[in-house]
Amino acid sequence: MNSIEAPTRKFRFSKKELEEFRKNGYAGPFTLYDPEDMNEITKKLRYSLLDRSNSVYEFNEDINEINDRANYDRHLDVPFLMDHVKQPKIVDKLTDILGENVLCWRSEWFPKYPGDKGTDWHQVDTFEFSSGEPQLVWPQKEDFGGTITVWTALTDATIETACLKFMPGTHEELFYDESKGVDFDPEAIHDGFFGYDYQNLQKDSDWVPDESLAKSIEMKAGQFIIFWSTLMHASHSHLGKTNDMRLGYAARFVPDMVDVYPGNPKELTEFGSTVSLEKYRTVAVAGVNRNPNNVT
DSSP states (O other), rough: OOOOOOOOOTTTTOOEEEEEEEEEEEEEEESSOOHHHHHHHHHHHHHHOOOTTTTTSSSOSSSSSSGGGGGGGGGGTTTHHHHHTTTHHHHHHHHHHSSSSSEEEEEEEEETTTTTOOOOOOSSSSSTTTTTOOOOOOOTTTTTTOOOOEEEEESOOOOOOOOEEETTOTTTOBOGGGOOOOOOOGGGGBBBBBBOOOOBSSSSSSOOOOOGGGGEEOOOTTEEEEETSSEEEEOOOBBBSSSSEEEEEEEEEEETTTTSOOOOOOOOETTTTEEEOTEEEEEEEEEEEOOTOOOO
């Protein structure tokens, strides 16, 4: 039987980059789009996002647009975003981390408007904190958990405009317990963690993250960074020195052996809204989905 030759990966990590990723839990920023091109793309994207006719989630006008699940997973209906999550400069690096069969299971927008407070420190493993049930389940034999996030800056992100910050090396120890669950507060959408107080999930309520260990990640429009969701991460506040919002697009990836939305629930309740998962699917960005538990 002839063997199938593995695809050539031009944009894989160097040995040093991969070692640093495994040590720190993140890598980058890497340049994907020219900044001027990204600015033009972003302008067009913001218009195309207004068309939800093919979105997998229905739009609910009664819910603040930032938290409306209609803006989840827009890679499933916006061609540019589907192309984006499949970009070789991204996918080649993902295969070094997750193996040859990689699924994009979620994407979402992260805007910060002038005056918005920073996002609290947090780690995410199962994503059950907001929905009450694990959204990701890794095989028991695996030591890993969480998801790989690829966060792309659609606008410049600086310390003054709410760039991300990380606690290097914290991705292998969880300081939070998502099973505690937290209540959504629509009055705190721009504060803390987009309507959730993640501090309530701390295993030790008296524990305070050591800000002196934080690494701020400033990015130009068109750059992306890769990190484990279990890495402690947060963002600075938007100081309001410019009227421009900071906009980031996060795409999330797992190997196909991970169960996404275990049991295939019909609905997802999160961030103060409930949406149908009838049209939802994962997307194989590398290799294939061999897991019959995942919808493709």
